[in-house]
Amino acid sequence: MAKRIDEEQVRKVAKLGRLELSDAEVEEFAGQLSAILEYVEKMNELDTDGVEPLAHCLAVSNVFRDDVVAESLGTEKTLANAPERDGEFFKVPKILDEGGGA
Amino acid sequence: MEELSARQLRDRIAAHEISSVEATEAVFERIDRYEPVVGAYINTFEERALAKAAEVDKRIAAGEQVGELAGVPVAVKDNMCTTFGATTCASKILENFHSPYNAAVVEKLLGADAVIVGKTNLDEFAMGSSTENSGLKQTVNPWDTSRVPGGSSGGSTAAVAAGMCYAALGSDTGGSIRQPASLCGVVGLKPTYGRVSRYGLVAYGSSLDQIGPVTRTVADAALLMNVIAGHDERDSTSVDEREAPVCDYLEKLDEPVSGLKIGVVPALNAGADEQVQKAVADALEVYKGLGAEVVEIEIPHFDYAIAAYYMVATAEASSNLARYDGVHYGHRTKEASDYVEVYSKSRAEAFGKEVKRRIMLGTYALSSGYYDAYYLKALKVRNLIRGDFTKAFEKCNCVMMPISPTTAFKIGEKVDDPLTMYLSDIYTIAANLAGVPGISIPCGFDGDNLPIGLQIIAPVFDEQKLLRIAHMFEKETDWHIKRPTISG
Numbered sequence: 001m002a003k004r005i006d007e008e009q010v011r012k013v014a015k016l017g018r019l020e021l022s023d024a025e026v027e028e029f030a031g032q033l034s035a036i037l038e039y040v041e042k043m044n045e046l047d048t049d050g051v052e053p054l055a056h057c058l059a060v061s062n063v064f065r066d067d068v069v070a071e072s073l074g075t076e077k078t079l080a081n082a083p084e085r086d087g088e089f090f091k092v093p094k095i096l097d098e099g100g101g102a
Numbered sequence: 103m104e105e106l107s108a109r110q111l112r113d114r115i116a117a118h119e120i121s122s123v124e125a126t127e128a129v130f131e132r133i134d135r136y137e138p139v140v141g142a143y144i145n146t147f148e149e150r151a152l153a154k155a156a157e158v159d160k161r162i163a164a165g166e167q168v169g170e171l172a173g174v175p176v177a178v179k180d181n182m183c184t185t186f187g188a189t190t191c192a193s194k195i196l197e198n199f200h201s202p203y204n205a206a207v208v209e210k211l212l213g214a215d216a217v218i219v220g221k222t223n224l225d226e227f228a229m230g231s232s233t234e235n236s237g238l239k240q241t242v243n244p245w246d247t248s249r250v251p252g253g254s255s256g257g258s259t260a261a262v263a264a265g266m267c268y269a270a271l272g273s274d275t276g277g278s279i280r281q282p283a284s285l286c287g288v289v290g291l292k293p294t295y296g297r298v299s300r301y302g303l304v305a306y307g308s309s310l311d312q313i314g315p316v317t318r319t320v321a322d323a324a325l326l327m328n329v330i331a332g333h334d335e336r337d338s339t340s341v342d343e344r345e346a347p348v349c350d351y352l353e354k355l356d357e358p359v360s361g362l363k364i365g366v367v368p369a370l371n372a373g374a375d376e377q378v379q380k381a382v383a384d385a386l387e388v389y390k391g392l393g394a395e396v397v398e399i400e401i402p403h404f405d406y407a408i409a410a411y412y413m414v415a416t417a418e419a420s421s422n423l424a425r426y427d428g429v430h431y432g433h434r435t436k437e438a439s440d441y442v443e444v445y446s447k448s449r450a451e452a453f454g455k456e457v458k459r460r461i462m463l464g465t466y467a468l469s470s471g472y473y474d475a476y477y478l479k480a481l482k483v484r485n486l487i488r489g490d491f492t493k494a495f496e497k498c499n500c501v502m503m504p505i506s507p508t509t510a511f512k513i514g515e516k517v518d519d520p521l522t523m524y525l526s527d528i529y530t531i532a533a534n535l536a537g538v539p540g541i542s543i544p545c546g547f548d549g550d551n552l553p554i555g556l557q558i559i560a561p562v563f564d565e566q567k568l569l570r571i572a573h574m575f576e577k578e579t580d581w582h583i584k585r586p587t588i589s590g
Contacts, residue, residue, distance in 0.1 A: 009466075013466045016465050016469060017420060018445040019453070029459065033466065040480075042406065043406055048479060048482035054482070056309050057488055058296050073202055081202075081431035082431065092441055
């Protein structure tokens with residue numbers, strides 16, 4: 001039987017999930033994910049026409065709080081775990097190419 | 103002293119018979135002795151714990167009012183945020199993450215004057231059934247150090263089993279409290295979804311995750327529930343107490359449930375190993391001896407729970423774990439040449455295999471073209487499973503079945519075969535999908551002296567009755583008193 005998910009699809013999904021995978025991982029995941037998906041497809045034995053999808057097992061509704069000013073974390077605490085910072089900012093590599101002004 | 107339950111210790115401390123400092127020192131002596139073998143903790147806080155113990159002793163000596171867990175050494179799974187120590191989720195991506203706030207349950211433990219001795223190991227981001235997926239260390243089963251403790255709360259259950267704390271907190275998304283409790287011979291309760299605040303619990307599968315106690319006795323589980331249950335406005339899925347009041351879970355614990363009807367699905371129980379089947383059958387006999395009636399019920403969609411779970415949980419995980427981007431906190435790659443590589447390389451370098459696998463699976467299930475076939479289908483199957491339980495509870499007060507099809511398996515045995523590992527969650531997952539509470543209590547040992555757990559599942563918000571039912575069994579048996587001889 002054809003694999004549920006081939007290596008090309010694994011690469012595509014990895015890109016969507018922002019995960020860089022090695023060639024060995026791509027190969028391994030193609031096999032393992034295919035086996036898992038094949039198992040998961042046993043759900044297709046069930047007729048679910050007319051069944052509501054259940055995202056949440058309790059009846060939940062949106063919760064609003066009163067619109068009052070409350071204390072927030074503050075700059076220092078927020079930045080305390082930053083891999084790199086510049087003053088009061090999180091520092092990241094340059095996002096725009098040279099000369100590629102937005 | 104080390105044989106006491108958390109409640110007994112609390113009472114002795116309150117009665118000035120033992121000091122919290124003595125109890126805490128004894129726990130750290132055991133940690134010194136056994137932790138090098140068991141590996142239950144990612145981090146311990148000896149100095150801090152002893153200071154808290156001394157403070158509690160002083161307040162008790164002065165006749166001041168103290169909390170419900172005053173002076174009792176406890177542990178917390180390392181996916182719950184603490185302002186002291188790191189909060190790692192056993193992941194390299196959070197290895198040096200220091201939370202700016204405490205999880206709601208940590209606040210509650212501290213408010214109850216518990217002494218937090220350490221943070222326990224887990225499968226990375228609570229994804230796994232053996233604690234082998236920890237990115238930081240290996241935990242072994244105190245009953246046999248060549249075997250896994252179960253997972254993902256394997257550090258918490260191993261620590262309680264080894265006497266390296268009196269009680270602990272775990273989290274359960276697909277069985278992660280109950281299965282390791284079973285494999286380590288301790289009590290583990292997954293409350294109803296929404297009963298305990300998830301504020302400060304690092305998210306894995308948000309519609310399934312629930313925090314609960316890992317303890318030596320059912321009474322201790324009730325005691326911990328008294329401390330941690332309740333509404334929290336910071337968790338919008340935590341339940342409104344006007345709709346479902348929190349009760350005193352200790353109050354009626356000693357009252358047996360009269361006219362108890364226990365639902366069983368014979369074909370389901372027959373799926374477990376012979377020795378597990380026998381222990382569960384023997385447990386049912388104990389209940390019959392107490393006047394309970396065993397009725398056959400059906401849970402027609404039970405067999406589809408694993409399939410539905412691994413779509414729902416991984417879809418939620420892939421979304422929840424998108425936050426680990428190497429920008430605001432956590433590991434950042436040194437190799438990035440552009441911003442996309444900051445994300446993709448940071449995640450590649452620091453996530454373990456199982457986490458990557460689940461992100462891939464969930465991303466796939468949510469991706470265009472596959473959403474209806476996998477994710478939406480799984481949500482519909484989830485509804486069918488919840489309906490099964492609602493119907494089953496019309497005929498019985500609780501359902502009993504095994505927790506795990508086998509006792510603790512060997513380290514390394516299933517690690518290269520994810521699907522086989524997933525299938526070991528067969529008995530625990532349905533309760534998460536349906537949101538109902540479930541408990542694991544010790545009910546025997548196999549021929550290799552490995553513990554076996556009995557699972558009891560109750561209707562939503564029926565924790566009080568669930569604990570009473572579990573307590574009935576515990577009073578009649580002494581499985582929960584047995585302790586491992588740790589060697590290795």
